[in-house]
Amino acid sequence: MTPAATSPHGTPEAPLLTVHGEAEIDAEPEIARISVTITARGRDRRTTLDDLTRRNTTALDLVKSYADAVEHLTTGTITLTPELTPHGRGERVRSHHGRVHLTAELSDFTALAELTTRLADLELTQVDGPWWSLRPDSPAPAQARRQAVHEALRRAREYADALGTTIAALIELADTGADHTHPGRAPFERGGRRTALAHPDEPAQPLDLEPPRLHVSAQVSAQFTMRPPQI
Incomplete structure (x- = not known):
């Protein structure tokens, strides 16, 4: 390729x-x-x-009982904080507050629904989530990137064809944005759990979790040289 072509x-x-593909x-x-x-508080x-x-x-043993469904289980921050009386002389401790954070990742969504409900049924236990995602080695992002490149190439050929010529060479291909993955709708929907009618000693019914479709996107920018058109 000649210096002029670059x-x-x-x-x-x-x-x-120069074209973009997404x-x-x-x-x-x-x-x-x-x-x-x-x-805990006391x-x-x-x-x-x-x-x-x-x-x-108790919470750890419950999560570990779903061994085949749980891929990762980690303990986060642990805090034990004294609460002082708001009035009076000196520093007097009125109570103590303790807190532990756990994070669990599951691949079996049927087990997820049951485990989430059983955890939420434990004493002074709060459950947040679920947050849905792809595995790091999922083929979906690569598929989106390939489609973005094909879209850029298709656009380049269409522009060249409109000028009565063809593309000659690829000069540059740039990834113009990190891969994005986001849910397509609400992360979960609560099913017909009749808590008010359930006996206190009966286990809670599992939540109806509806995994969302995840939108995976990719964007590229490409530069091509064209053969000189006859204008």
Whole structure:
């Protein structure tokens, strides 16, 4: 290729054509993540810590009982904080607050619905999520990138054809944005759980979780040289 052909502005002998390509595909989620917050509160520091340890052990054992469905289980921050009386002289501790955060990732969404409900049914336990995502090695982002490149090439050929010529060479291909994945609709819907009519000793009915379709997008910018058109 001659030096003139690599000019950033193109030349009459090698006109430069810049196009953009984008693609968006739908994919089924592969991983769901939930966050579990376990709390304890009491006047005595040691009793509060013992309660927190017991509840944390109960939650961990419950999550681990779904071994085949749970891919990752991690313990986050642990806090034990004294609460001081708002009035009076000196610093007097009124109570203690303890908190532990757990994060679990599951690939079995049927087990996810049951586990989420059972965790939420535990004493002083809060469950947040689920957050849906793809695996790091999912083929969906690569498929979106390929489609974006094909779209850029199709546009380049259409522009060249409109000028009565053809593209000659690829000068540059740039990824103009990181891969984006976002849910297509609400992350979950609560089913017909009749809590008010259930007996306190009966296990709670699993939530009806509806995994969303994930939108995976990719964008590229491409520069081509064209054979000189007859204008």
